[in-house]
Each structure stands twice: as C-alpha cells, then as structure tokens.
Amino acid sequence: MENQRGKGLSFARRIYMPRTVGLGIGCICVTAALYPLNVPGWVWVLMLLNGFVWPHFAYQIATHSPFPYQAERRNIIGDSLCGGFWAAAVQFNPIVTVTILSMMTMNNVAAGGPRLFLQGALAQLIGVVIAWLLFGISFTPTATPIQVWACIPSLTIYPLAVGMVCYRLAFKLSEHKRALSALSRTDSLTGLLNHGAWKDLLHVKFQQCRQNKVESVIALIDIDHFKAINDSYGHIVGDTVLRQLSVELRRTLREGDLAGRYGGDEFCVILPNMSLHHAREVMERLREVLNDYRHPPVPELRIKLSIGLAAYQTVFADAITWLNDADKALYTAKNTGRNKISIASNPAAEGSATRIPA
Structure with a gap:
C-alpha cells in the first residue's frame, strides 16, 4: 500500500x-x-x-x-x-x-x-x-x-x-x-561486476586483443580457506572480507581495469594493455595489502589470497580458452600451498603454470 x-x-x-x-x-x-x-x-x-x-x-x-x-x-x-x-x-x-x-x-x-x-x-x-x-x-x-x-x-x-x-x-x-x-550487471554485496557482466566484457576484451595485438592479462583471485572464515567467525565477517577485497581492488586497479565477483569467494580481473610482469606486480601488491588487513572485531583474522594469471596469447581460440588458462594457474596456486601467485606458462593445452611464491 x-x-x-x-x-x-x-x-x-x-x-x-x-x-x-x-x-x-x-x-x-x-x-x-x-x-x-x-x-x-x-x-x-x-x-x-x-x-x-x-x-x-x-x-x-x-x-x-x-x-x-x-x-x-x-x-x-x-x-x-x-x-x-x-x-x-x-x-x-x-x-x-x-x-x-x-x-x-x-x-x-x-x-x-x-x-x-x-x-x-x-x-x-x-x-x-x-x-x-x-x-x-x-x-x-x-x-x-x-x-x-x-x-x-x-x-x-x-x-x-x-x-x-x-x-x-x-x-x-x-x-x-x-x-x-x-x-542487473552489479554484484549486490561487493558492487563489482557480477559473473554474467564480467563474462560478457571478457569476450569484448578478447576481440580487442585479437584485433589490436595488445598485451592483456586475466587474474583469478580466490580467498584461501574462506569457508573456514565463515564457519569460525560467521557469515557477517565473511561478507566483510568480501567487501574489503572489493574495496582494495578498486584502490589497486586502474580506471579501465574490469573487476568482478566470479562466484562465492572467487574474483576475476581483466587488465587490458598490461604486461604479465606488470600484472604480477599489481596482484602482489593486492595480496600483500589483504595479508596486512586486520578486522577490528576479529584481530586474529588473516586474509590470504591465491591468484592465477594468464596473459593473452594469439593461439587462444576464444575467450573461454584464455579464462581456462587463468583458472588452471589459480588451481596450481591453491594446490601448491596457497597464498601465492601462479602464472600460466603453456596456454594452448598443457595447463602448466609457473608458481610465484609468497
């Protein structure tokens, strides 16, 4: 009424x-x-x-x-x-x-x-x-x-x-x-792009990379042991962690970079016109900032990030292949100790990644 x-x-x-x-x-x-x-x-x-x-x-x-x-x-x-x-x-x-x-x-x-x-x-x-x-x-x-x-x-x-x-x-x-x-294109909790909107822009950026032959990088970010954070401190604290990561992403990234919440505790970033070396430095700064963050009500809480990077390669058949390469690098980081950055080295089919330790 x-x-x-x-x-x-x-x-x-x-x-x-x-x-x-x-x-x-x-x-x-x-x-x-x-x-x-x-x-x-x-x-x-x-x-x-x-x-x-x-x-x-x-x-x-x-x-x-x-x-x-x-x-x-x-x-x-x-x-x-x-x-x-x-x-x-x-x-x-x-x-x-x-x-x-x-x-x-x-x-x-x-x-x-x-x-x-x-x-x-x-x-x-x-x-x-x-x-x-x-x-x-x-x-x-x-x-x-x-x-x-x-x-x-x-x-x-x-x-x-x-x-x-x-x-x-x-x-x-x-x-x-x-x-x-x-x-409709924004994640309500973090204010970043949602899964569908980010995926749509990924296809657009892939075509731009193909046409203009420019360097670009995808970064997939996963919060280590996020389920344990929710289980130990509650979902309100877990939501605070997600929002804090989104805040730091906005502070760290350039205006033209595209950050989204891919789902759950996984975030995704497109870094257009950026070399792989530069992208690694940007993500390392992000990882360190989150590692130093202290949640006032729960000072013992630590936020660790596993990050997978994949540079655009001309051999990629489509944007999904590029994304899968970053996904393989992320899983390499998660399966080899977490709290680190892994860089995909063979984009075509091998799925290997170079690990950058914390």
Whole structure:
C-alpha cells in the first residue's frame, strides 16, 4: 500500500501543473464564447471555480487520499465531465469546442492511455447531457475572430505544459532504466561486476586483443580457506572480507581495469594493455595489502589470497580458452600451498603454470 501511495503522489504532482495551466487559460476561450450568450451569473461563478479553484482542490483531494492514484484518475474523469459541460454550454462553438475537447483528450491519453481516453469520452458525454438539461440543446455553427484569438493560448501553452511533463517523465524513466541496467550487471554485496557482466566484457576484451595485438592479462583471485572464515567467525565477517577485497581492488586497479565477483569467494580481473610482469606486480601488491588487513572485531583474522594469471596469447581460440588458462594457474596456486601467485606458462593445452611464491 505504501508503494502504491508513493506512485500515486508522484502521479498527482505531474498532473497538477498541466491542470492548473490548462484550466486557467481555458477560461479565456470559454469566456469569449459565453459572453455573447447572456448566460446567468452562476455560470460565470461556476466557470471561475472550475478554472482557478478546482485544480488546487483536486490536488488536495489526491494527496490526502489513502490511494492518490485512484483519486487522481477520478479527478481526471471530473475534468472530462466539466469539459463536456462547457462544450455544450457554449453551444458547441466550433473553435472553442475543438479546443476544449482536444486538450482534454490529449491529457487523458497522456495520463492513462486508451482506457482513460474511453472513460473520459463517456464523462464528456455525461457533461454534455447535463448542460443540455440546464440550458437546452443549442448549436452555434460559426466562431468570431475574437473567439479564435481567445483559443490560441490553449492551443499553444497547454500542449507545451503537457510536453514538458512528458519530457521530464521520459527523462526519469531513462535514468531508472540506466540504473536498473547497472544493477542487473552489479554484484549486490561487493558492487563489482557480477559473473554474467564480467563474462560478457571478457569476450569484448578478447576481440580487442585479437584485433589490436595488445598485451592483456586475466587474474583469478580466490580467498584461501574462506569457508573456514565463515564457519569460525560467521557469515557477517565473511561478507566483510568480501567487501574489503572489493574495496582494495578498486584502490589497486586502474580506471579501465574490469573487476568482478566470479562466484562465492572467487574474483576475476581483466587488465587490458598490461604486461604479465606488470600484472604480477599489481596482484602482489593486492595480496600483500589483504595479508596486512586486520578486522577490528576479529584481530586474529588473516586474509590470504591465491591468484592465477594468464596473459593473452594469439593461439587462444576464444575467450573461454584464455579464462581456462587463468583458472588452471589459480588451481596450481591453491594446490601448491596457497597464498601465492601462479602464472600460466603453456596456454594452448598443457595447463602448466609457473608458481610465484609468497
């Protein structure tokens, strides 16, 4: 219910400005059409109330309702009913009637699509019937030049107001779309790329390496004995370790490097335009920083990293072959004592790795 209320309040705020502008300037063209008809005084009072009081009253109704969205849709139906009433009250003066009904229709379609358009059309018909019951059925087939000029503000300013609202809404939706896209590619715990997003970028970087013949390196990082950390200190401490590693990755890597959480306690990094020697130095700094980290509530905790490196090779058939080479180097580091860096030496098929001891 709270979510519906938030959405409804936003909807009411979007409608408030176009309604205030539209009904205010709409009084100009209605006045020009009513004046020659010698209507009773209460009709003028009703027009002023509808043009200058109703927009603010409708906004208060919507914002104070338990369900603002539904209340605002009822307000829009009320707008349409009044529009039909004034079209019949001015005896269907052609220019005034077209202006009123077209502006109302544009508003209904923009606010609620075909369904609200049909509901609004029915409300306009009811408004016509009410006016005919009060004033009788009459038609004015022609419009004076003054009435034409009086409709120009409605035909220019009101569409501008609606267009601005639609533009702002489209801009917000675009921002939300970008935010959702970023969230779909981000690991919620660490803020790094998630498995799928990193894999997609790996294929892109592989093609760039193939086309541009540049040095690049993949690093796979595994936290040693991470299960034991969770079992001994709890998952909250384990999550802190994962976040700390992600923080240090951001501090250590360049802006163009791509770091992701590959799964569980395993992280992956693409280091484009970097030699294997330089990549080893970068990963060694990372390993040392994490080794020196002390968790305040658990000072005895130590974070050790096993890291596998694989440089891009022209013999690689695809990005997965490159990744598998880094994976073999990582397992070499894990199976030969951990807390070290291993570098893949034979990328094609042998799967051997050169170990760099801690």
